[in-house]
Amino acid sequence: MGNTVSDSKVKAALAATVELYYRTNKIVGIIAGAFPAGTAGTSNYWLFAEGTMRGPNSTPPDRKTMWQLGSVTKTFTATLLAGAASEGRLALDTTVQSLAPSGAVIPAYSTYQGTTEIRLLDLATHTAGLPQDPPNVPAGGYTPSDMYRYLRGYALAVRPGEGWNYSNLGYGLLSNVLVNLDDLKGYGALFDELKRKGKFELPDTVLDPKPEQRTRLAWGYDATGARAPWRTVTWPAFDGSGALYSTIDDAMVWLSYNLGALSSPLDPPASCHSGCLLQGSSECHGARMAVLSARRRTGHVPGQRRIDQRLQQLCRLGPRAGSGGRDPLQQLGRVASNSWSGNAPDSHASPATGQVKPEDLSG
Template structure:
């Protein structure tokens, strides 16, 4: 399932894929997918596209790269329509559909208290306000992302030994800190609890409900939790962000949050049902899950039942993504039912860019030939540098590069911005601009991002890398730097990959880009663009055994994988 990281959190406010000349959008998707496989970021993936009446399923790369051995599983070949992948948090949309189906059948109501369906549980409440099924389905339950007593014996299969008894014990002890329904906060725990509630009401397991009400009616023979013989034979091998083969995930208690596996041919049927294709049976409640229910706190982004509803480039798109330890997924469609996409990959590497390339209409390249770029001095450019907060966890950092200003949104690559006139800058790689605002004294105090018809204000929250400026960078021998290279697990499904290139160390969080880290002492490193530090830990024999991420007042330990 998708685990958003504590380091460099990803935000979808700024779409930074390059705009292209108008062309057949399937060719654009093929180009992006081919690039992801060609640069070895992902061993293999399958892309399903629907454009009106046209449907395509395209495979790229291999079902395994063989790194670390395949243990008799899949042998290298092109993934295809029948190749099976873990779909992670896309499973949440199945859970939401079960909820909507049961609502339509009169078996429950969205505003039913969860406690009424699970009398054996002690469900927390806040000042008399109970958690409802709608709260769980819209990620507004006030429950945390994960239960604090999730302490896996096997980090490579983190949910396998988490029991229903563990879940009951956590809920019995947990105290809510705010009113349910008041704030969006992604919660795998919440969706796991929702699947338990639905199962209890139906008197059947979650796996049985998925088969009975979704998979069989839609003809999805290769979709489920337990692997059938056919699914096992067609299962793609999972890989981590470094390309190493990893174990599959099992989620017996929190199944509704991310336990399902499926194939492209099955997910095409699922996608068509949501797009209301004439030749596909539409289960009860499909229209309900797509309806925006509550805000998320991010401009232009709302949530329905599991599905996120986003306004991008004048289009309303409905989407969800997912990630497990060895797989990534994306599903989305335009609200008008004209375009749809499914991306299934056999690596824990974000594939949202491929999905969005299929959903968004092709745009003409930004015409900058007649733009009169205003020349500003280095001193003038320095006025704009700083950190600007677009949304919780979304910081736009403006820094001075060798040829002008660079803008970087949390979790994305840097992009050059160019002055059009005083206090106004534009991007050349996307249709977006930044308007800076000054206070009465003339000092820059905020900016507004203009993109896709939206104006997103961002208050200046400080100078760029204030803490980093206080730290003195030192040079460590290349051989010493190589000691830190490896994978470190900070949370289930969230790793920090440390790599070395030409004497420079880089840190890459799951599903995100890499960022340089700088030594300030032996075993101590810092980031310059984000207020975060890393401390590496050693065993008695001197071998690196783990690290601690220091950020936002938190210390997150992560053991080194394989140790």
């Protein structure tokens, strides 16, 4: 970046872009961060902020303002999947049915030629054939038991792995399967394990903000200008799809890790690369499944067979020259935070997720 255009010009262009987005869309507030050339992994990032935290006459957002991350949460869930694969507790091509709670029925695609089941990799890459969201979600919330009841009656229209459709439901299912794998109470406990194992300094990245953090929370607004609810009605079943909160400071740390600029105990050995995870190798962790999950909703994603082929190629080739010894899939990251997310602290509700009982899955 610095070789052809000065950092000052790049910074000015980014600032103008953020301001234009803010004014054109008439949003309440927005914040963005960017690393100057060669500074990823440091705290010396550029900060761009417009508007306010909570409507007219409130304070501007800053580095410690809490935002609802929305679907950036999916990058953490995908990393949890990669971690479980690297530890040899599962493989990316493990069927979801084999890890689902007792009594749960995961839809499969059946023809006279045979049956294709949904794999974990299908969920992580939005190629499972599941819809974006379940219809008719009750106002009182959507529990894991509600989700499994819906899946029991859902019929796949396409073979898993052959078509792309952005799916919050898919990531809700993926996160709940991972919670069930570790016999934890919910996604919050699973996410805390990720931070502990990875030694990530993310003090403000949480599922349920503490009282002090709520004082720093940016409020969300709907299209009519009304305050949006703090928690969407699909939680807690979809906590792993979009429920985390964070600050731009924490988000830039996470971005640095995904760019390969920060190390962690979760890093793979130098000989490890992403294709190993298809076989659930206990020696590898490096693939950032976040790269595979963070696709644009309108973008084209190749069929699962092509994804598998690419991963197999990476397994044979190993880390690319010029990538600092890191897996090529680690080299992409993205952070986006704005006040469209919707987070009103006075509507806080945190229903217990709990473990799903077999009797809850019938009917």
